[in-house]
Ligand SMILES: [Zn+2]
C-alpha cells in the first residue's frame with residue numbers, strides 16, 4: 001500500500017478510463033438543470049500549445065467539474081478556429097495544403113490538451129474549416145443577405161501591402177497592420193459589408209442585461225460610441241451650398257467662431273460661412289483633429305467650451321468668445337444620433353476562409369447560391385499567394401469561377417472573396433449544442449435547452465471584436481426566431497496571460513515559448529494544473545516560474561501520503577475544531593471558485609492538508625472532503641485516491657461537499673503570536689481566555705521562548721481573539 005506518487009502512471013490510466021466511460025459527455029435534455037461553460041476555442045497553429053494556453057481551459061475546467069458535482073448537466077465543449085492567415089502563410093512557405101496543415105496542427109493540439117485531463121466533451125468537437133461546419137457559416141451569411149444586412153460597397157479599405165489583404169478597422173492598430181506591423185495604405189475596393197451598425201442600439205441595450213465585468217462593458221460602449229447631438233447647416237458665403245456640422249453641444253452655437261472640416265493638415269480654406277445663431281461670418285478651416293468618419297466630418301469650433309477647439313483657436317489666432325448666450329437644445333439644426341461603430345468589412349481576398357456563397361450573373365446581378373447547393377467548398381489551388389491585383393487566389397481557377405446562374409441558367413461567375421476569420425467564431429457556441437446536425441445549424445429544441453452560455457471566459461483582447469461580432473450574430477438570429485435569447489452569454493470573465501520568466505510575452509519569434517509537454521513529463525499534469533491555478537490571481541498577467549512548480553508538486557505528494565493516515569470507516573471529524581475547519585474549508589473553496597479565486601481556493605486546501613498532516617489520525621470523512629474539494633483542480637490524483645478508498649464510482653460524479661452554517665464558528669480561536677511585529681508562532685485559545693491568560697500562554701510557547709529568552713518584554717499589544725504582539729525593543 002505504501003507506494004510512491006507516480007503521476008505518469010495514474011494520469012494516463014485515468015484519462016483512458018474517462019474516455020471509455022464518457023463521463024464528461026453532456027447528454028441533451030436531462031432532467032438536471034443545465035450549465036454551459038465556454039472558453040474561446042484555439043487557433044491550431046504549427047507551434048502547438050504553450051503553457052499560457054491552458055490557463056483559461058483549466059480555470060473553466062475547475063468551474064465545469066464543480067458544476068457537474070453540484071448536479072448540473074454541464075456542457076464544456078472544444079473545437080478549432082482554424083481558418084486564417086498563419087496557416088495560409090505556412091502553406092505559401094512550405095507548399096503544404098492548408099487542409100493538411102490544419103489536420104496536423106489540430107491533432108497535436110488535441111493530444112496536448114487531452115494530456116492535461118480537461119473535461120471537454122470531445123464528442124461535440126468542431127472545426128470551422130470542415131465543410132460540414134462552414135456550410136452553416138455560409139447559410140448564415142445568406143440570411144444576412146436575404147435580410148439586407150449583407151451588401152456590397154465600394155469603399156476605401158485598409159490595405160496591408162505586405163499581407164496583400166484588406167483589414168477591418170479593428171485590425172489596424174496605430175495605422176499599422178495588426179498581424180505584421182506594416183504601415184496600412186488606403187485602397188478603393190468593392191467589399192462585402194455586414195451592417196452591424198443597424199444593431200448598435202440593441203448591442204448597447206443588451207449590455208444592461210448581462211453579467212460582464214464593468215471594464216468589458218465600458219470597452220464595448222466606447223467602441224459603439226453612441227452620441228446624441230444635432231446636425232446644423234452653416235451657409236457658405238456667396239453661394240447656395242452649406243457646411244453640415246455635427247455637435248453634441250448645439251446649445252453652445254452662440255460661441256462658435258469658426259468651422260473645421262476633416263483634413264490632412266491645418267489650413268484655412270479661404271472660405272467663410274454664417275453662424276445661424278449670431279449671423280456672424282466664421283472662417284472655414286481644415287484640420288487633422290477632426291475625424292472624417294465621425295458625425296458629418298465637420299464641426300463648429302467653440303473655443304470657450306472645448307479644450308481642443310481652444311488650442312486650435314489660440315494656435316491660429318481665431319476669435320474666442322467667452323460668456324456667450326446658451327441656446328436651447330433644439331433651436332438650431334436637427335436632432336441626430338451618431339455612432340463611432342462602422343459596418344463590418346466582411347471580404348478577404350485570400351484563400352483560407354469560407355467562400356462567400358454568391359454568384360455574379362450579367363443578367364440577374366448578385367444571386368445567392370441555393371441552400372441545397374451548400375457548402376460552396378474551397379477548391380484545391382496550386383498557389384496560395386493572392387494575385388497582384390489584390391484578388392483572391394481563387395480568381396485564377398477558371399473551372400471553379402465559371403459556373404451557371406441558379407436563377408436564369410446563364411453564364412455566371414462565382415464570388416472569389418472569402419470571409420474573415422471572425423466568421424466561424426461568431427456562432428460556434430451555437431453549433432456545439434448540436435454539432436453533427438446536417439439539416440440545420442442546430443436544432444431548435446437543443447438550442448432552447450442549452451443556450452444561452454452560462455459562463456464564457458476569454459481574453460481581454462477579444463472584447464471589442466469577437467465578443468461584439470458574436471453578440472451581433474446572436475441578436476440577428478434572435479430577431480429571426482432561430483435562438484431563444486438575444487444575448488448569447490450570461491456571464492463573461494477574462495484571464496490574465498502567462499508571461500515568460502522575465503515578464504515578457506511568450507512568442508515563437510522571441511524564442512521564449514514553454515511547451516507544457518515538458519512540464520507534464522517532469523511534474524505531471526495535476527501539478528501543472530494546480531500550479532497554473534495557484535500562481536496568482538486568475539485575472540492578472542503573471543510570469544512563469546519553473547522553480548515554483550515544486551510547491552504544488554509537494555502539496556500533491558502530501559495529499560498522497562495522507563491516505564496512509566486514514567482511519568477507514570471513521571466518519572466524523574476528530575474534534576469540534578477539526579469539524580469547524582472542515583466546514584470553513586468547504587465554504588471558502590466553494591465561494592472562491594465562483595469568484596475566480598482559484599489561487600486562494602488552493603491555498604485554503606494547502607492549509608487544510610497541513611492541519612490533517614499534523615493530526616495523528618485522519619478520519620475518512622476529512623480525507624474524502626479534501627479529495628472532493630481538490631478534484632476539480634487535480635482530477636487524476638484525487639480519482640486514484642478515491643478508488644483506493646474502495647469507491648467504484650468516479651469522484652467526478654460525486655456530490656459537491658456542503659457546509660453547515662452552524663459549524664462555521666468554533667469555540668476555539670487561533671491566536672497569532674508576533675515578536676516585535678514578526679509572526680513567530682500561534683496557539684489555540686478558548687474564546688473565554690482573558691488577555692493576561694493569553695499573554696501567559698504565549699510566553700510559555702517554545703517557539704516564542706527562543707526569541708525572548710534573556711530579553712525584557714517592554715509591552716504587549718493584543719487584538720482580542722486574533723493577534724498578540726510582544727514588544728522587546
Ligand atoms: Zn500585414
Ligand SMILES: [Zn+2]
Nearest residue numbers: 361364405408
Ligand atoms: Zn442569371
